[in-house]
Amino acid sequence: MTSAKKAGIRKILTIITSLITAVVLIFCLLFYLIINSYINKINYEKTDEPDINSNQIEILHTDEDLSDVKQDYADAIEEIDEIARKSMEDTQTSIISDDDITNILLIGCDGKEKNIRGRSDTIIIISVNRRTKTITVTSVMRDIYLHIPGQGNNRINAAYAFGGANLLMETIKHNLNIEVNRYVAVDFYAFVDVIDALGGVCIEVSEKEMNAVNDSIESMNIFTGVEELNNRLTEPGLHLLNGKQALAYVRIRKVGNADFERTERQRRVLRQVFEGIKNMNLLELNDLANAVLPQVTTNLTKGEIFSLILGLPSYIKYELQELRIPVEGSYTDMRVRGMAVLNIDFGKNIKKIYNKIYQEEKD
Structure with missing residues (x-):
């Protein structure tokens, strides 16, 4: 082969390599621009400092029915307050x-209205x-x-409102x-949109659950100006629940074992x-992202979100496992300042969290 032909082949290979490189770069750029356009729809919170809501603190601290508290509970309340305080001190360095x-x-x-911060109705790690x-x-x-830093002792769901x-x-x-330094916050409007985008969720609904769902749906309909009986369930059994119905389902609290079954329903829908x-x-x-992302608030950086997106092909193959805190046998029911609360064994629950999430034994 002559040197001229060799030079020609090298030139052709160089051109082909350059074209392939250019195409790859263009696709990478397009991918970045598309993903970035979605990420820009999210609401970002950059500060790491708690956004203390003085008005909300006053409301929550004064919205407790003290008439329900018997004097016989005074010692128990003092004891549980001390346990909550000591628990936080004991975990400061570990x-x-x-x-x-x-x-x-x-x-x-x-929150009953958009952009109004209420208690955290769902807390999931x-x-x-x-x-x-x-x-x-x-x-x-x-x-x-437990002890809420800087705010005294209260139920954990008050921390978000505070x-x-x-x-x-x-x-x-x-x-x-x-260690939890990153969060994603969604309101119920976003939850409804997610379920509707998925085409609903198939859930077996008991008669008592159906009645509770319908009561909640009627309240939502009245609040949003929709016909009162719209979206009500007519009979118990297996249902394909739409967004509003699924929201009513996961918020059921007064059926079965109170908040224990309620968190189980939430995990069932999340699965x-x-x-x-x-x-x-x-x-x-695309439809799901466009509907939900504008209603999401997070402190994840864009780089962290990109990393999570790139890892999705692997993450969707991971085994999904569940945990509820407190675990069985690690709590007692109490009333404190008129509130129904759970007095939990923090040591036992911390050990379970460590074993489940980190897959290691903790002494």
Whole structure:
């Protein structure tokens, strides 16, 4: 082969290589621009300082029915207050963390109006363990009585109303001994949109649950100006629940074992959401993102979100496991200042969290 032909072949190979490189770069740029356009729809909170709401603190501290408290409980209340205070002090220097594990706090807010911060109605820790290839969904019951840094003792769900997501994360960190620095907060409008985008969730609804669902739906209809009987369930059994019906279902509290079954219902729906998103096509994912992302608030950075997105093909194959705090046999029911609360054994629950999420024994 002549040198001229060799030079010609090298030139052609160079051109082909350049074209392939250019195409790859263009696709990478397009991918970045598309993903960035979605990420820009999210509401970002950059500060790590709790957003203390003085008016909300006053309302929550004075909205307690003191007439329900018997004097016989005075010693017990003092004891549980001391336990809550000591628990936070004992965990100050032993926070659990692991570079292979990402903990993200998922907050469902019960504000009646958009942009109004209420108590955190749903508190769930999503833990992605890249070492064991597991995703753990930990429901934290909202009636747990503990110490809220700077605000005294109260139920955990008051922390969000007092100081937003940052104060809630700080409360979890110093009481449950787990490193949670990132959160995603969604209100009920976003939850409804997610379920509707998935085409609903299939749930077996008992007669008592149906009655509670219908009561909640009627209240939502009245609040939103919709015909009162719209979306009511007509009989118990297996239902494909739409967004509004699913929201009413996960908020049921006075059926069965109170908040224990309520958090179980939430995890049941989350499992279907997780499976449903895995099976969505690109057009469906686009519709879901456009509907939900503007209603999401987070302190995840854009870089962290990109990293999570790039890891999705692997994460959707991870084993999904569940945990509820407090675990069985680790709590007692009490009334404190008129509030129904859970007095929990923090040591036993911290050990369970460590064993489940980190897949290691803790002394």
